[in-house]
Amino acid sequence: MHRDVVPQYDSRMTSIYAQRRARLAAQLGAGGIAIVPTAPERPRNRDSDFPYRHDSYFYYLTGFTEPGAWLVLSAEGEATLLCQPKDVEREIWDGYRLGPEAAVATLGVQAAHSSADLDIRLPRLLENRSQVWFPFATHGGLAARVEGWLNQVRARVRYGALCPAQQGDLCLLLDEMRLVKDEHELAILRRAGSISAGAHVRAMQASSSMLRAGEDVREYHLEAELLHEFRQHGSEFAAYTSIVAAGANACVLHYRAGNAPIRDGELVLIDAACELDGYASDITRTFPADGRFSGPQRALYDLVLASQKAAIAATRAGARFNDPHDAAVAVLAQGMLDVGLLDKNQHGNAQDVIDRRAYFQFYMHRTGHWMGMDVHDCGSYVEPTEVGQVSERKDPLSGEIIKNRPSRILHPGMVLTVEPGIYVRPAPGVPEQFHNIGIRIEDDAIVTADGCELMTRGVPVEADEIEALMRG
Ligand code: GLY
Ligand code: MN
Ligand code: MN
Numbered sequence: 001m002h003r004d005v006v007p008q009y010d011s012r013m014t015s016i017y018a019q020r021r022a023r024l025a026a027q028l029g030a031g032g033i034a035i036v037p038t039a040p041e042r043p044r045n046r047d048s049d050f051p052y053r054h055d056s057y058f059y060y061l062t063g064f065t066e067p068g069a070w071l072v073l074s075a076e077g078e079a080t081l082l083c084q085p086k087d088v089e090r091e092i093w094d095g096y097r098l099g100p101e102a103a104v105a106t107l108g109v110q111a112a113h114s115s116a117d118l119d120i121r122l123p124r125l126l127e128n129r130s131q132v133w134f135p136f137a138t139h140g141g142l143a144a145r146v147e148g149w150l151n152q153v154r155a156r157v158r159y160g161a162l163c164p165a166q167q168g169d170l171c172l173l174l175d176e177m178r179l180v181k182d183e184h185e186l187a188i189l190r191r192a193g194s195i196s197a198g199a200h201v202r203a204m205q206a207s208s209s210m211l212r213a214g215e216d217v218r219e220y221h222l223e224a225e226l227l228h229e230f231r232q233h234g235s236e237f238a239a240y241t242s243i244v245a246a247g248a249n250a251c252v253l254h255y256r257a258g259n260a261p262i263r264d265g266e267l268v269l270i271d272a273a274c275e276l277d278g279y280a281s282d283i284t285r286t287f288p289a290d291g292r293f294s295g296p297q298r299a300l301y302d303l304v305l306a307s308q309k310a311a312i313a314a315t316r317a318g319a320r321f322n323d324p325h326d327a328a329v330a331v332l333a334q335g336m337l338d339v340g341l342l343d344k345n346q347h348g349n350a351q352d353v354i355d356r357r358a359y360f361q362f363y364m365h366r367t368g369h370w371m372g373m374d375v376h377d378c379g380s381y382v383e384p385t386e387v388g389q390v391s392e393r394k395d396p397l398s399g400e401i402i403k404n405r406p407s408r409i410l411h412p413g414m415v416l417t418v419e420p421g422i423y424v425r426p427a428p429g430v431p432e433q434f435h436n437i438g439i440r441i442e443d444d445a446i447v448t449a450d451g452c453e454l455m456t457r458g459v460p461v462e463a464d465e466i467e468a469l470m471r472g
Contacts, residue, residue, distance in 0.1 A: 197458030250438025
């Protein structure tokens with residue numbers, strides 16, 4: 001990786017990261033200590049790495065974006081950073097390093113050392129602590145590494161050293177903290193959402209104007225428009241691999257932008273958004289390639305939009321995470337019967353469609369997920385105060401017995417997506433006019449006391465508005 005520009009560390013941010021560390025330290029228990037590595041650099045192929053992306057937990061606590069760094073935090077609030085040492089020769093090749101000498105003042109940690117000394121420093125830092133916390137799930141091999149350091153402490157027990165007797169999953173603590181976003185985070189998320197919305201506008205306009213000009217338009221042309229807009233506004237990456245799906249490709253949920261031609265009369269589904277300053281956004285729009293919905297496309301589009309409106313209306317503090325999904329499914333179930341996707345004679349009424357999960361043929365994913373630094377952000381989907389309330393139900397399609405726990409109660413500052421869809425693969429009994437139509441509409445919402453704030457409405461969502469934009 002190459003970093004030729006000296007990064008700017010905003011001194012106003014130092015206190016925000018310090019406050020987060022203090023909140024975490026208070027949860028480590030007497031004598032506890034936490035170890036938080038950043039992400040490793042990952043080779044792509046010979047001499048070439050994937051673009052470097054820091055670890056989200058580590059960044060949340062430090063704001064530090066260099067690879068090769070570790071944070072160790074004690075329950076007393078002492079933060080020790082281990083980072084790459086200054087190295088003139090390496091910096092010529094790879095770019096600027098902050099170095100431990102500057103890290104204390106710049107990042108507001110209490111101590112900093114070279115990460116070259118990690119295996120010497122860590123056993124010392126772990127000695128005489130009661131419990132060690134580290135992320136269990138996100139860093140392969142970390143548990144073995146911690147075990148190695150603990151073994152070094154154990155080798156010293158005859159000299160009076162105490163070895164931590166307990167290990168805890170640090171993700172459990174940090175996931176809860178990250179689930180509710182602070183004002184600083186919300187401001188970045190809003191900016192990311194606004195840039196991504198602009199990128200969707202640009203892709204819609206490019207699609208219709210290129211088709212009008214008689215050009216050969218491919219999915220990758222529209223992806224190029226999106227990426228241009230992200231970078232143009234200072235976003236470092238796409239938050240996830242962009243989906244640009246022409247026509248039937250929209251029915252492949254994890255499709256990515258390929259080279260399929262975009263044709264008059266077909267829909268284009270774009271699920272793409274940028275990451276900005278370490279925070280994601282996540283937008284899907286579906287639009288007619290040439291700017292005019294056909295009758296069947298419009299019928300299904302309006303149905304998905306109605307289901308999204310119902311889900312948005314159900315997104316507010318005090319509601320449950322599942323409520324938007326249930327609201328969307330209720331609208332979709334009724335609509336699938338009304339437009340004839342599901343046969344009333346075969347499937348009964350909307351409640352029957354829900355009870356038997358018949359809608360699943362055309363809507364097979366959930367209506368949202370947490371979003372934050374990671375596009376599928378961390379945080380339990382079960383209400384922590386009710387984990388003991390287990391109920392069982394038999395799944396109508398698989399016959400499997402499923403254990404349910406009450407879903408999470410929403411609080412102001414939680415951020416989630418609202419993204420219903422309909423995907424119609426050709427099948428016996430499915431009206432031909434709907435075959436190969438895939439539609440999803442996705443926006444990002446901040447939960448507020450009495451509703452939610454949509455951060456991604458800089459791109460139109462009403463069918464008429466999309467048509468007007470694309471004509472313009
Ligand atoms: N773009 C990923 C998702 O919508 O969940
Ligand atoms: Mn998405
Ligand atoms: Mn999403």
